[in-house]
Amino acid sequence: MSRPEIWWLIVAMALLTFALRASFLLAAERLRLPPLLRRALTYVPPAVLAAIVAPALAQPSGTALGPVDVRLVAGLVAGLVAWRTRAIVATFAVGMLVLWGLTWLVG
Amino acid sequence: MQVHRASFTAGARDMAPLLLGAAPFGLITGASAVAAGMAPFDVTFMSMTVFAGAAQLAAIALIGSGAAAWVVLLTTVMINLRHVMYSAALAPSVRSYSLGARAAMGALLVDHAYALASLRFGRSDDGLNRRDYLLGLGLPLWVTWTGTTAVGAYLGAQVPPAWQLDFAVPLMFLALLIPSIRNRPGLVAALTGGGLALLLAGLPYNLGLMVGALAGIAAGTAAESAGRALAIRGRA
Structure with missing residues (x-):
């Protein structure tokens, strides 16, 4: 994509995101959210985020530790840290450190 | 104002x-x-x-x-x-x-x-x-x-x-994903969404993400309904 194309894309992303956020605040009288849909929306974050994470972690980086890619190992360790600490910084730091350590060891 | x-x-x-x-x-x-x-x-x-x-x-x-x-x-x-x-x-x-x-x-x-x-x-x-x-x-x-x-x-x-700073992206998503799993139906949603997206990762247009996410949302909602039905039967 060229840069002007990226700018238009960003504007469109912003408008769509605003439309989703403002939807009921602006038009509560005209919009109806059926109870089933309301319940379904609570499962958007885990379903969507997992659908992003799983393929990203499984993507081979080219550096393997035996049969598994170093990124998968680093991702699993970071997942454990995320589960125990719920801290973004700790998850990020441990994940990157494990990745660097393994890449250095193998490479 | x-x-x-x-x-x-x-x-x-x-x-x-x-x-x-x-x-x-x-x-x-x-x-x-x-x-x-x-x-x-x-x-x-x-x-x-x-x-x-x-x-x-x-x-x-x-x-x-x-x-x-x-x-x-x-x-x-x-x-x-x-x-x-x-x-x-x-x-x-x-x-x-x-x-x-x-x-x-x-x-x-x-x-x-x-x-x-x-x-x-x-x-x-x-x-x-x-x-x-x-x-x-x-x-x-x-x-x-x-x-x-x-x-x-x-x-x-x-x-x-x-x-390899590009690895920061999956790590950030991981840090958001884990706290978003609050209960068993949430776990069902995540496992379904992640598993299906992984299986369909080869599809064009990021369709694996779309299909996985929609299936995960449906699975989580269904799991919640099943859990409720069991709870009601347990009380009866």
Whole structure:
């Protein structure tokens, strides 16, 4: 994509995101959210985020530790840290450190 | 426009501790965008206007891999669908405010702001100007988010590729995913969504993400219904 194309894309992303956020605040009288849909929306974050994470972690980086890619190992360790600490910084730091350590060891 | 200062301050004070978590997220978003080939200005503009971390990270990765614009937009909608739920939940509390005020609140209705506002607005007599409370929540976060994205992007441009900063993106999503799994149906949603997306990763147009996410949402909802049915039968 060229840069002007990226700018238009960003504007469109912003408008769509605003439309989703403002939807009921602006038009509560005209919009109806059926109870089933309301319940379904609570499962958007885990379903969507997992659908992003799983393929990203499984993507081979080219550096393997035996049969598994170093990124998968680093991702699993970071997942454990995320589960125990719920801290973004700790998850990020441990994940990157494990990745660097393994890449250095193998490479 | 008269701003109710006590309400704005209450919002800013409630948001303050969360800024510490948003700052590194912004830094990483800026840096990973540059690692994916975006210009620092462009990702800063994105943070300023889109103001949605998870959707931005996904878009950055997609733009970096040369995906079509409509794939990026569809993914944005998918990831930000949860905001419809926030909007519906807060709508009754702000019915009496003007259209402009409600639009401003909508622009700032990000995850953190919703979480805090839903706690405050639940009480009937909070004495708050709700518009200004939400502005107090949202503006400091917006400034932090945009500012740290810019800093991360300009610093990230100095980082050599050998540091593999692109790995920051899946790590950030992991850090968001784990706390979003709050109960057993949530776990079912995540396992279904992740598993199916993994199986279908080879499909074009990021379809694996779409199919996986929709199946995960359906599976989570079904699991919740099944759990309720069991609970009712157990009581009978």
